[in-house]
Amino acid sequence: xxxxxxxxxxxxxxxxxxxxxxxxxxxxxxxxxxxxxxxxxxxxxxxxxxxxxxxxxxxxxxxxxxxxxxxxxxxxxxxxxxxxxxxxxxxxxxxxxxxxxxxxxxxxxxxxxxxxxxxxxxxxxxxxxxxxxxxxxxxxxxxxxxxxxxxxxxxxxxxxxxxxxxxxxxxxxxxxxxxxxxxxxxxxxxxxxxxxxxxxxxxxxxxxxxxxxxxxxxxxxxxxxxxxxxxxxxxxxxxxxxxxxxxxxxxxxxxxxxxxxxxxxxxxxxxxxxxxxxxxxxxxxxxxxxxxxxxxxxxxxxxxxxxxxxxxxxxxxxxxxxxxxxxxxxxxxxxxxxxxxxxxxxxxxxxxxxxxxxxxxxxxxxxxxxxxxxxxxx
Amino acid sequence: xxxxxxxxxxxxxxxxxxxxxxxxxxxxxxxxxxxxxxxxxxxxxxxxxxxxxxxxxxxxxxxxxxxxxxxxxxxxxxxxxxxxxxxxxxxxxxxxxxxxxxxxxxxxxxxxxxxxxxxxxxxxxxxxxxxxxxxxxxxxxxxxxxxxxxxxxxxxxxxxxxxxxxxxxxxxxxxxxxxxxxxxxxxxxxxxxxxxxxxxxxxxxxxxxxxxxxxxxxxxxxxxxxxxxxxxxxxxxxxxxxxxxxxxxxxxxxxxxxxxxxxxxxxxxxxxxxxxxxxxxxxxxxxxxxxxxxxxxxxxxxxxxx
Ligand SMILES: Nc1ncnc2c1ncn2[C@@H]1O[C@H](COP(=O)(O)OP(=O)(O)OP(=O)(O)O)[C@@H](O)[C@H]1O
Ligand SMILES: [Mg+2]
Numbered sequence: 163x164x165x166x167x168x169x170x171x172x173x174x175x176x177x178x179x180x181x182x183x184x185x186x187x188x189x190x191x192x193x194x195x196x197x198x199x200x201x202x203x204x205x206x207x208x209x210x211x212x213x214x215x216x217x218x219x220x221x222x223x224x225x226x227x228x229x230x231x232x233x234x235x236x237x238x239x240x241x242x243x244x245x246x247x248x249x250x251x252x253x254x255x256x257x258x259x260x261x262x263x264x265x266x267x268x269x270x271x272x273x274x275x276x277x278x279x280x281x282x283x284x285x286x287x288x289x290x291x292x293x294x295x296x297x298x299x300x301x302x303x304x305x306x307x308x309x310x311x312x313x314x315x316x317x318x319x320x321x322x323x324x325x326x327x328x329x330x331x332x333x334x335x336x337x338x339x340x341x342x343x344x345x346x347x348x349x350x351x352x353x354x355x356x357x358x359x360x361x362x363x364x365x366x367x368x369x370x371x372x373x374x375x376x377x378x379x380x381x382x383x384x385x386x387x388x389x390x391x392x393x394x395x396x397x398x399x400x401x402x403x404x405x406x407x408x409x410x411x412x413x414x415x416x417x418x419x420x421x422x423x424x425x426x427x428x429x430x431x432x433x434x435x436x437x438x439x440x441x442x443x444x445x446x447x448x449x450x451x452x453x454x455x456x457x458x459x460x461x462x463x464x465x466x467x468x469x470x471x472x473x474x475x476x477x478x479x480x481x482x483x484x485x486x487x488x489x490x491x492x493x494x495x496x497x498x499x500x501x502x503x504x505x506x507x508x509x510x511x512x513x514x515x516x517x518x519x520x521x522x523x524x525x526x527x528x529x530x531x532x533x534x535x536x537x538x539x540x
Numbered sequence: 541x542x543x544x545x546x547x548x549x550x551x552x553x554x555x556x557x558x559x560x561x562x563x564x565x566x567x568x569x570x571x572x573x574x575x576x577x578x579x580x581x582x583x584x585x586x587x588x589x590x591x592x593x594x595x596x597x598x599x600x601x602x603x604x605x606x607x608x609x610x611x612x613x614x615x616x617x618x619x620x621x622x623x624x625x626x627x628x629x630x631x632x633x634x635x636x637x638x639x640x641x642x643x644x645x646x647x648x649x650x651x652x653x654x655x656x657x658x659x660x661x662x663x664x665x666x667x668x669x670x671x672x673x674x675x676x677x678x679x680x681x682x683x684x685x686x687x688x689x690x691x692x693x694x695x696x697x698x699x700x701x702x703x704x705x706x707x708x709x710x711x712x713x714x715x716x717x718x719x720x721x722x723x724x725x726x727x728x729x730x731x732x733x734x735x736x737x738x739x740x741x742x743x744x745x746x747x748x749x750x751x752x753x754x755x756x757x758x759x760x761x762x763x764x765x766x767x768x769x770x771x772x773x774x775x776x777x778x779x780x781x782x783x784x785x786x787x788x789x790x791x792x793x794x795x796x797x798x799x800x801x802x803x804x805x806x807x808x809x810x811x812x813x814x815x816x817x818x819x820x821x822x823x824x825x826x827x828x829x830x831x832x833x834x835x836x837x838x839x840x841x842x843x844x845x846x
Contacts, residue, residue, distance in 0.1 A: 174645025178634065185633045379629035381595055383646045384619040 166386045175385065175393025179367065183397060193363065197355040197405045201412050204351050215263040218245035218253045222270030231268060231284065241266070257287060264288050348413040349504045350473045353496045355409060356432075357439055358464055360402055364443025365456040367394050373452055387535040391528075394447075395440040402436040422507030431499040431513065434520035438492045441527040448534040467491045472498075495519045546571045546694050546725035549603025549610065552591050554584075561587050563748035564601065569727055569741075574720050576739030577729040580838050584748040585729045586626055589696050592727075593623045606694055619647075622692035626699050626729075628679045630686060632672025636663055639671050640686055647690035657685050676703040684712065688719075697728040701735065713738050733831045744834065746841035756830055763833040765789075766805040768812045770798040772821030781818060785811040790835055801832045 221228045235241045253265040267285040275282040371377040413419040450456045470484055471493035488494045495516040502508035547569035554562040562584045569575040579585050590596040592605055594614030608616045630639045640654045658664045684700055701709045716726055736742050743753040752759055775798045782791045787807025792799045802808035816823040
């Protein structure tokens with residue numbers, strides 16, 4: 163009989179925890195309900211692909227090219243030209259006041275340049291205070307413009323067609339040059355959801371034993387600190403796995419988030435992240451005395467990590483001190499990892515940095531938790 | 541392990557802040573003995589028990605439990621001792637059977653142990669009931685059954701029969717005696733005098749200090765108290781008269797009797813005779829009860845504290 167570790171004892175602890183989890187209906191519902199609700203709320207409310215956005219058109223000439231452009235833009239479904247005939251000054255005001263989300267400016271020499279085959283340009287100014295508004299609407303513009311002009315000119319002149327294909331759409335995203343896309347939000351949401359439920363649940367799990375007085379009994383039995391820690395942490399691991407499957411499926415099926423990289427690489431990153439989280443939760447529970455305190459500490463930790471991790475605001479847009487703070491949060495590194503793998507198709511080498519840091523968090527938290535563990539009631 | 545004593549601790553001291561809760565307590569409990577642990581509320585019984593089973597670290601003192609050093613061999617002690625907490629501390633959101641299975645798993649016992657324990661308790665048909673929905677007395681019985689399931693050599697029971705009905709209490713004590721005859725050592729804290737009298741030896745603690753120990757007759761004898769019983773029609777008047785008289789330490793009505801207790805027999809007798817003639821009562825010397833001894837000890841310990 164090993165004094166420090168026995169699989170039978172560990173399984174016994176896990177089973178007990180699982181039964182308790184299942185009986186605690188509200189908590190159990192929360193563990194699965196919270197991610198779904200957050201996903202729906204954040205995912206849909208932060209609609210990054212909004213349609214029929216109000217727009218203004220500033221055009222010097224009402225020539226066929228301009229008309230073709232306007233029609234093509236409206237055809238995309240993103241633009242609704244409520245001010246089809248604005249002056250430059252009016253347009254500026256409309257954008258600043260938020261009456262329109264876009265101003266499309268077709269310069270007076272557009273037609274001439276096009277016919278000369280000389281790099282025609284269209285300027286689109288987008289209100290990017292709400293970056294999600296801007297990004298979807300402008301992402302496909304280049305193609306739209308080329309097609310429109312090609313159609314307007316007809317196929318007869320080779321030279322013109324060539325020029326049409328070179329129509330440059332110059333997009334100025336005003337007020338917020340960083341711009342988050344919707345695809346950025348859903349993968350990030352996985353990190354936020356995991357962080358909230360994992361840390362909170364585990365931090366309350368051990369505290370519950372202290373609060374209900376069952377800790378005295380548990381400690382009087384031959385269980386080792388390692389077994390207690392694993393017994394508390396592993397069941398929540400299972401819950402985390404379910405959440406991961408739910409969120410990833412939803413991001414694919416409901417939000418159509420592209421998945422560029424390796425699924426296994428993603429899983430490895432998630433595994434490290436969840437491990438860091440549950441052990442952090444356990445660490446919190448070895449410091450606080452009541453479940454209420456555990457909850458408060460979790461929330462105290464939760465807020466800055468949402469704000470400083472790059473989930474809400476672009477990480478590189480923050481002042482240095484905030485970036486340093488952000489670097490100390492596991493969520494920051496998780497976001498880099500998951501965005502890299504899911505959206506950019508990053509390879510292991512690309513995300514090895516965040517992975518190492520996540521691994522480091524696991525080790526630090528685990529050492530701290532084991533050294534904090536009170537084998538006695540003092 | 542040929543050691544004679546199951547528990548042998550000396551100078552155990554525990555402080556919480558600047559309050560000394562256990563103050564140089566030394567205890568010896570022989571193997572196979574049922575030792576009673578008595579003392580007023582807050583005297584440090586629970587704390588002493590926790591010190592001995594490795595749940596608290598003493599600030600001073602040392603000792604051995606079942607031959608294992610309490611300072612360094614906590615895990616071994618935990619495996620060989622059954623500790624029943626004062627407050628029910630099994631899982632209320634688990635069923636009776638799940639609780640027992642949990643204990644069985646932790647001590648690496650087979651399924652049969654759970655079935656036997658359920659049968660012994662007579663709880664087989666209620667095994668799927670949540671432990672939290674059991675009555676107070678049944679919770680105690682479940683807790684006791686759970687902590688003897690792994691056949692420990694030493695039981696530390698912290699008020700195991702609080703709230704348990706007389707019949708179940710009788711059964712409990714019968715079982716404890718049976719097991720003690722087989723070599724089990726038991727340290728049991730209690731506030732019931734009849735239970736104290738069923739112990740082989742008792743240890744009395746007050747304000748963190750061990751005041752007295754020995755068999756019940758020894759403790760009563762060592763207290764050196766004398767008792768008179770008054771019978772008569774005007775006992776309440778006699779009670780008033782006797783309070784604070786020389787030699788009178790305690791006056792306590794027991795049904796139709798009045799017990800008068802004091803340390804100084806000569807003065808006590810004089811005061812009692814006076815009061816008896818004044819109220820036409822009949823005074824007779826009597827045996828001092830254990831309870832009277834404890835109340836006396838409690839009062840004196842308090843005086844020492846001040
Ligand atoms: N963790 C703790 N922190 C501070 N004080 C404590 C702690 N545990 C116990 N005490 C104090 O130690 C004293 C002794 O408590 P203990 O529980 O040992 O008494 P007891 O003899 O078991 O009493 P009872 O008969 O009421 O169960 C009490 O005054 C209590 O307030
Ligand atoms: Mg107590």
